[in-house]
Amino acid sequence: MWRAEPNVEDLRYLATKAGLTADLCLTAYRQMSLIRFFEEAIAEKYYVGKQPDFNLAAGPIRGEMHLAVGQEATAVGVCLLLSDEDVVVSTHRPHHHAIAKGVDLNQLAAEIFGKVDGLCRGKGGHMHLFDKANNFSCSGIVGASYPQAAGAALAFKVSSKQLVAVAFSGEGAANHGTFGETLNAAALWQLPLIIVVEDNLYADSTPKWAAVGTSQQYQRALSYAVNALLVDGMDFIDVYRAAKAAVDRARHGYGPSLIEAVCYRYRGHFEGDLGEYRTQEELELWRRRDPITLLGERLKKLGWADEAALERARNEAKAEVEQAIAFAESSSLPDPNEAFAGVFR
Amino acid sequence: MRKLRGIAFGIAEAIDQEMGKNRDIVVLGEDVTYWGAVFGFTMGLHKKYGRDRVIDTPITEQTFMGMAVGAAAAGLHPVVSLMFVDFLGAGFDQMYNHMAKNHYMSGGQFAMPVTVLTAIGGGYGDAGQHSQVLYGLFSHTPGFKIVIPSTAFDAKGFTVAALRDPNPVIIFGHKLLTGLPFLPFEGDEEEVPEEPYALEFGKAAVRREGSDLTIISAGLMVHRSLKAAERLEHDGISVEVIDVRTLVPLDSQTLVESARKTGRVLIVDEDYQSFGMTGELAFRIQAEAFAALKEPIRRVAVPDVPIPFSEPLENAVIPSVERIYQEAKASVGKENKVARSA
Ligand SMILES: Cc1ncc(C[n+]2csc(CCOP(=O)(O)OP(=O)(O)O)c2C)c(N)n1
Ligand SMILES: [Mg+2]
Numbered sequence: 001m002w003r004a005e006p007n008v009e010d011l012r013y014l015a016t017k018a019g020l021t022a023d024l025c026l027t028a029y030r031q032m033s034l035i036r037f038f039e040e041a042i043a044e045k046y047y048v049g050k051q052p053d054f055n056l057a058a059g060p061i062r063g064e065m066h067l068a069v070g071q072e073a074t075a076v077g078v079c080l081l082l083s084d085e086d087v088v089v090s091t092h093r094p095h096h097h098a099i100a101k102g103v104d105l106n107q108l109a110a111e112i113f114g115k116v117d118g119l120c121r122g123k124g125g126h127m128h129l130f131d132k133a134n135n136f137s138c139s140g141i142v143g144a145s146y147p148q149a150a151g152a153a154l155a156f157k158v159s160s161k162q163l164v165a166v167a168f169s170g171e172g173a174a175n176h177g178t179f180g181e182t183l184n185a186a187a188l189w190q191l192p193l194i195i196v197v198e199d200n201l202y203a204d205s206t207p208k209w210a211a212v213g214t215s216q217q218y219q220r221a222l223s224y225a226v227n228a229l230l231v232d233g234m235d236f237i238d239v240y241r242a243a244k245a246a247v248d249r250a251r252h253g254y255g256p257s258l259i260e261a262v263c264y265r266y267r268g269h270f271e272g273d274l275g276e277y278r279t280q281e282e283l284e285l286w287r288r289r290d291p292i293t294l295l296g297e298r299l300k301k302l303g304w305a306d307e308a309a310l311e312r313a314r315n316e317a318k319a320e321v322e323q324a325i326a327f328a329e330s331s332s333l334p335d336p337n338e339a340f341a342g343v344f345r
Numbered sequence: 346m347r348k349l350r351g352i353a354f355g356i357a358e359a360i361d362q363e364m365g366k367n368r369d370i371v372v373l374g375e376d377v378t379y380w381g382a383v384f385g386f387t388m389g390l391h392k393k394y395g396r397d398r399v400i401d402t403p404i405t406e407q408t409f410m411g412m413a414v415g416a417a418a419a420g421l422h423p424v425v426s427l428m429f430v431d432f433l434g435a436g437f438d439q440m441y442n443h444m445a446k447n448h449y450m451s452g453g454q455f456a457m458p459v460t461v462l463t464a465i466g467g468g469y470g471d472a473g474q475h476s477q478v479l480y481g482l483f484s485h486t487p488g489f490k491i492v493i494p495s496t497a498f499d500a501k502g503f504t505v506a507a508l509r510d511p512n513p514v515i516i517f518g519h520k521l522l523t524g525l526p527f528l529p530f531e532g533d534e535e536e537v538p539e540e541p542y543a544l545e546f547g548k549a550a551v552r553r554e555g556s557d558l559t560i561i562s563a564g565l566m567v568h569r570s571l572k573a574a575e576r577l578e579h580d581g582i583s584v585e586v587i588d589v590r591t592l593v594p595l596d597s598q599t600l601v602e603s604a605r606k607t608g609r610v611l612i613v614d615e616d617y618q619s620f621g622m623t624g625e626l627a628f629r630i631q632a633e634a635f636a637a638l639k640e641p642i643r644r645v646a647v648p649d650v651p652i653p654f655s656e657p658l659e660n661a662v663i664p665s666v667e668r669i670y671q672e673a674k675a676s677v678g679k680e681n682k683v684a685r686s687a
Contacts, residue, residue: 055469057529062470062656114470114655125472125654140474141432142404175403176435203404205379210396211403272527277379336661339653 002262003232008301011237015302018241022304028080028236029299030313032072032292035096037314037321038105039067039267042095042112045325046271054272060113060329065126068096070234070266073291074198075100077239078166078259081247087152087165089145090138092127093265097168101136103129105320109328117331121338142203143176145169146195150182153191153256164192164250171260172203174217183224183258190255194246195221197260198233204269205277221258233263234291237298263291346536351524353385355500355537356462356516360387360424362541363508364394367422370508372399373409374426374462382426384464385525386518406436414443418455422508427463430479430517444513445488456511457488460504466519466565466615467663469528472654476663478564480517481621484592490514490546491592495522495567498537499590502544509543519565519615531568547594551603555585557677559603561626562613563589566664570613573669582677592622600626601633608639609676613669618646645672 006014015025042065049059056063068075071093079088079100090097098108103119111118112126119131127140135152139145149167156163173179174197186193197217201208214220221228227249229242239261246257264286268275275283299305349355364370372387372394378401381388391399402409406427413423427433433440440461448457467476484491490512494500500518507514522532552567553574560570567588574584585603589595604610610630612623623644630642645664653659 054527055529056471056527057469063654064471064475114658118655120654122655122658123473123653125470128472128474128654140472141435143435172404175405177405177407204376204383206376206401206403210401333657334655336657339658339661340648340650343650 003235003238011298012302014241015237018237018244020237020240022299024080025295025299026305026309026313028076028240029292029295029305029310030317031076031080031100032236032295033314033317034105034320035072035075035099036069036292037318038099038324039069039095041321041325043067043267043271056272062114063125065271066093066269067267067271068093068265070264070286070291071096071198071200073236073239073295074196074233074261074263077236078194078196078243080240081243082164082166084134086163087135087149088168089149089152089165090136090168091145091170091173092138092140092142093170094127094129094138097138098129098131098136102134103131103136105324106327107131109324110331113328113331114333115328115331116334117327122334123338123342142173143169143178145173146178146182149195150186150191150193153186153193154189156192157189162251164194164247166194166196168196168198170203171197171199171201171208171217172206172211174220175211180220180224183221183226186256187225190253192250192253193256194243194250195256195258197258199260199262200265202269202278207277216260218258218260227255227257229257229259231259231261233261234286234289234294236291236295346538348534349497349524349537350534351522351530351532352494352497352500352518353388353523353525355494355497356386356504356518357381357388357390359501359504359508359541361390361393363505364390364398367508369420369422370398370424371416371421372424372426373402373413375402375404375428377401377426382462383428384518384520384523386462386464387424387426406432407439410436410439410444413459414439414447414457417457417459418447422458422460424460424462424508427461429475430463430465431474431477433479433482441486445486448512449488457513458511459513460507461513461515463515463517464520464523465517466521467652467659468521468565470654470656470659473651476652476659478517478615480592481616483515484622488513489593492516492546493563493590493592494518495564495588495590496532497524497535499544501537502542503546503591505541506543506546517564521565522568531565546591547596548590549596549599550588550590551585551599552588553584553586555583556607557583558609558611558673559585559587559607560611560613560669560673561587561589561600563592563622564615566613566615569664569666570669572666573673576666576670577673580674582673584673589626595629597629597633600630604630604634605637608637610638610642611669611673611676612642612644613664614644614646615664616646617649618644619649621646640676643672643676645669
C-alpha cells in the first residue's frame with residue numbers, strides 16, 4: 001500500500017530478473033500456505049483446555065505462544081534462497097522461519113506439544129527450537145539472534161565456505177544493543193551475514209512510535225556502512241528480490257546486508273493478548289494485503305498458475321499440517337528422568 | 346478491610362500511593378503502560394500519571410538499567426521493570442557493577458534509590474529462558490536488598506518500604522502468586538489495608554508453628570511448604586514453616602531459634618540448588634545451632650539443570666508439594682511417628 005504496484009508486464013520483468021519462475025513461485029505459495037495452516041492449527045490446539053478461562057498452564061500446549069500469521073512472505077522470501085548448510089537464527093516467534101528453513105514439520109509440532117519425538121525431545125518448546133540437520137535455532141531472548149548469526153558468518157568466513165548466516169528479528173529487537181554491536185562487527189569483518197528485521201509495527205504492546213527514534217531501522221544499518229534494503233514484507237516478490245541481492249553479495253564475499261520488511265501480525269503478540277494497543281481498522285487494512293492472497297492473485301495474473309493449481313497447493317499443505325499435528329498428538333511425553341540428563345555432553 | 350487477590354495488586358497499589366505523594370518516582374520498563382509490565386506490577390499507573398512518569402522503554406535492558414542509575418544519582422527514584430528475571434543478562438552490568446556499587450564506591454556520595462520489579466518462577470510451561478527465579482545471583486552481589494513477597498500484604502508493605510528506601514531494592518514477584526487471571530494462582534485472597542504502610546526488611550515470618558521440623562522457604566515455595574505441612578500433620582508430624590521474606594537483609598535469628606527448637610531443618614528453594622539460598626541459610630543455621638541439630642540440614646531445590654519445557658520434565662525439577670512432603674518424611678523418619686503414637 002506504500003509501494004508502487006507494478007502492472008503485469010513490469011511484475012513479470014521484476015520477478016524474472018530476480019530469478020523467479022512459475023515453479024519457484026508455486027513452491028513459495030505452498031510454503032506460505034503450509035506456515036499459515038500450521039500456525040492456525042497450533043492456535044486451535046493451544047486453546048484446548050484454555051476456554052472459557054484462559055490459563056497459560058492449561059491444555060496440551062502450555063506456556064506462551066507467539067504465532068506469525070501474516071508474516072509468511074518474509075520467512076519464505078528469504079529462506080527459499082538458502083541451503084541446508086546456511087544458518088538461520090530466529091526469535092521468540094520462530095515457526096515460520098523454521099518451516100521455511102525446512103525443519104521437519106512432525107518434529108516441530110511434537111516439540112511444541114512437549115513430546116519425546118520433538119526436535120529437542122521436549123526440553124526446548126516453542127521458543128527454543130534447535131535443529132542441527134537444518135542449521136536452525138532460535139531464542140526467547142530478544143536481541144539474541146544477531147550476534148549468534150554473526151558468529152556463524154565468522155565461522156564461514158574463517159573456513160572459506162561459501163555459506164551465509166541469517167538473523168531474523170522483530171523491529172523491537174533492533175533497539176537492543178546487540179543490533180548496533182553486530183552491525184559494526186559485520187561491517188568491520190565483512191561477514192556473510194544477512195539481518196532480516198520483520199517490522200510488524202509493534203513490540204509486545206509497544207507501538208513503534210513509542211520505541212524507535214528513527215522512522216525505520218534500516219537507516220541505522222546504513223550508518224554502520226552495511227548495505228540496507230527496505231521492502232514490503234507482505235509482498236513475497238519484493239522480499240525475494242531483496243533477499244536474492246543480499247544473499248548473492250554475502251555468498252560471494254561482498255559482506256553483510258540488512259533487509260527491513262514492513263509487515264503485520266494478524267494475531268496478538270502472544271495468544272491471550274487482548275490487543276488494547278491497536279485498532280480493529282488497522283488490522284482490517286493489513287488483512288486486505290494478505291501475503292498469500294496477494295501472491296496467488298499475481299500468479300494468476302502472470303499466467304504462472306491457475307486457481308486449480310493454487311488449490312492443489314493449499315490442499316497439500318493442509319494435509320501435511322494435519323499429519324504433523326496427528327503425529328505430535330500421538331507421540332508420548334518424555335520420561336521425567338530425562339530432565340536430569342544433558343547439561344553436559 | 347477489603348481483600349486483594351495476589352501480589353500484583355499489592356505492588357501496583359503501593360506504587361500508586363507513593364507516586365501520588367512523591368514526584369520523584371518514575372516508572373521505566375518494557376510494556377509498563379498498557380500491559381502493566383505484563384505481570385501487573387505497574388497496572389493502571391499510566392492512566393493516572395501519564396506517559397511522562399510511566400515510561401515504556403525500547404527493549405534495552407542495559408540502557409534503561411543504566412538510566413535508572415543515572416536518574417537516581419540525579420535525584421529521582423526510578424521504579425524499573427525487568428519483565429522476567431531471566432532477562433537480567435541483557436542489563437546485568439549496569440545492575441551489579443553500578444547500581445549495586447556506586448554508593449559504596451563513591452564513599453557514600455551517591456545514594457541509589459532504585460526499586461526494581463521483576464517476575465520470577467515457572468510451573469506453567471514457559472521453559473528455560475522464562476521460568477527461573479535467580480534471586481541467588483542478585484543476593485550474591487553486595488549492594489542489593491532482596492525482597493521475595495509471598496502474600497499481597499507483604500507485597501504492598503515491602504514495595505512501600507522500597508520506595509522510601511535510599512538503596513537499590515529488588516522485588517521478586519512470583520508469577521503464580523500475582524493473582525492475574527491468565528496464570529495459575531497458588532496464593533490466597535487476603536485482607537490488605539487500604540492505607541499505605543511500610544514493612545521492615547530483615548524480619549522473617551513464622552507462617553505456621555510446629556515442633557518436629559522447620560521448613561524454611563520463600564515466595565511460592567512458602568505456599569507449597571504449608572501444603573506439605575498440612576499433609577504431614579495428618580501423619581502426626583508437627584512442622585514449623587518460616588517465610589524468609591527478604592534474603593538481604595536476612596533474619597538469621599528467627600531461623601536459628603526455630604532450628605534450636607525443632608532440631609531438624611529442611612530448606613525449600615525454587616532457585617538452582619548449588620551455591621545459592623539453600624547453602625547460605627544452612628551455613629548460617631549450623632554456625633549457631635549446630636549442637637541442637639539432630640541430623641544434617643536438608644534441602645529441596647531445582648537440581649542443577651535448566652528448567653525444561655515439557656510438563657513431566659518441568660514437574661520433575663521444580664519443587665512440588667510431594668517432593669517437600671517426602672523429604673520432610675525422610676527427615677523426621679518413622680521413629681518419631683511411632684514415639685508419638687506410643
Ligand atoms: C531481553 C529481552 N527483553 C524482553 C523480552 C520480552 N519480549 C519478548 S518478545 C518482545 C517484543 C519483541 O518485539 P519485536 O522484536 O518487534 O518482535 P515481534 O514480537 O514483533 O515479532 C519482548 C519485549 C525478551 N524476551 N527478552
Ligand atoms: Mg515487532
